[in-house]
Amino acid sequence: MIDDPLERLRAAARRTRELAASRAGTGLAHQDADDDVGTIGTDGALGFDPFPLLEALHRHGVRAVVIGQVAGIMHGSAELTGDLDLLWDGRPAHAPALAAAFAAAGARLAGASGEPVPVEPESFLRPKVEFTAPGAGGDCCTPALPWGGLRIGEFIGRALTATGPGGLEVHYARREDLIRMRRALGRPKDLRRAAELESLG
Numbered sequence: 001m002i003d004d005p006l007e008r009l010r011a012a013a014r015r016t017r018e019l020a021a022s023r024a025g026t027g028l029a030h031q032d033a034d035d036d037v038g039t040i041g042t043d044g045a046l047g048f049d050p051f052p053l054l055e056a057l058h059r060h061g062v063r064a065v066v067i068g069q070v071a072g073i074m075h076g077s078a079e080l081t082g083d084l085d086l087l088w089d090g091r092p093a094h095a096p097a098l099a100a101a102f103a104a105a106g107a108r109l110a111g112a113s114g115e116p117v118p119v120e121p122e123s124f125l126r127p128k129v130e131f132t133a134p135g136a137g138g139d140c141c142t143p144a145l146p147w148g149g150l151r152i153g154e155f156i157g158r159a160l161t162a163t164g165p166g167g168l169e170v171h172y173a174r175r176e177d178l179i180r181m182r183r184a185l186g187r188p189k190d191l192r193r194a195a196e197l198e199s200l201g
Contacts, residue, residue: 005074005162006170012073013049016080020045030083030137031114031130036188038069038081045082049135053084053105054170060101064088065159066172067181068138072193074162075175076200079193083138087173088124089156090142095121098140107133148184155181175201 002008019040030044039045050070057064068085069077088098099121102109109117110130117123127145131137143153155177162170173181175197182194 001076005160005172006164006168008076009050009070009073012080013051016040016045016048016082019080020048020082029132030139038079038189039083040080042082044137045080047135048082050084052135053102053107053133055168056101056105057086057098058168058170060097060104062088062094062097062101063156063171064098064140065156066170067141067155067178069193071172071178072197074170074172075178075197077193077196079189079196084136085138086140087152087156088140088142089153090125090127090144092121092125095124098124102131102133102140105133107131147181150180150184152181 002011025043025046026041027043030039030042054066064086065088066074066084067087068083069079069081070084072079073081088094099119103119107119108131109119109123111117111126112128114130117129123129124140128139128141131140155173158177159171159173162172164170179194179197182190182197
């Protein structure tokens with residue numbers, strides 16, 4: 001297993017792109033993902049590369065924490081994914097930098113019903129906004145989203161930080177917190193991935 005979390009992610013993203021390149025498009029976006037297979041079966045896997053957006057977040061000084069399967073991969077999960085999920089604190093004072101980072105990455109946003117919303121600070125104050133950016137789509141969430149009783153805001157403060165070339169910093173959820181999130185969601189893929197993360201301890 002690769003030791004460095006960001007190198008694990010780079011290798012997994014390459015494998016995802018290679019796998020997706022050998023198949024036809026599905027017409028499915030990340031929100032259409034199967035609860036068992038996950039987003040590896042969607043068109044989000046085509047050209048999957050989360051690093052341009054992660055680099056934009058870093059450049060703009062945004063503390064957004066990687067959650068979901070990208071965080072799982074950074075901890076050593078072998079399952080591939082085609083989306084990038086993020087968690088930030090939802091504070092209005094931090095929204096301008098977040099909007100600037102997403103705009104710099106060329107992202108488009110959508111609300112809960114799939115309606116387009118502008119890449120502006122106010123759009124990020126929703127409990128969750130969906131995004132599509134070159135290389136990666138996913139959900140950008142806040143603690144206001146229901147998390148099954150979890151004190152999710154605390155997960156942000158104790159997140160880990162991986163450092164890459166050029167001083168890139170990527171914050172990602174701790175393994176134990178990711179397991180709690182997986183168990184709270186309870187879908188087949190979440191329970192399977194929680195068990196895998198537990199086995200990596």
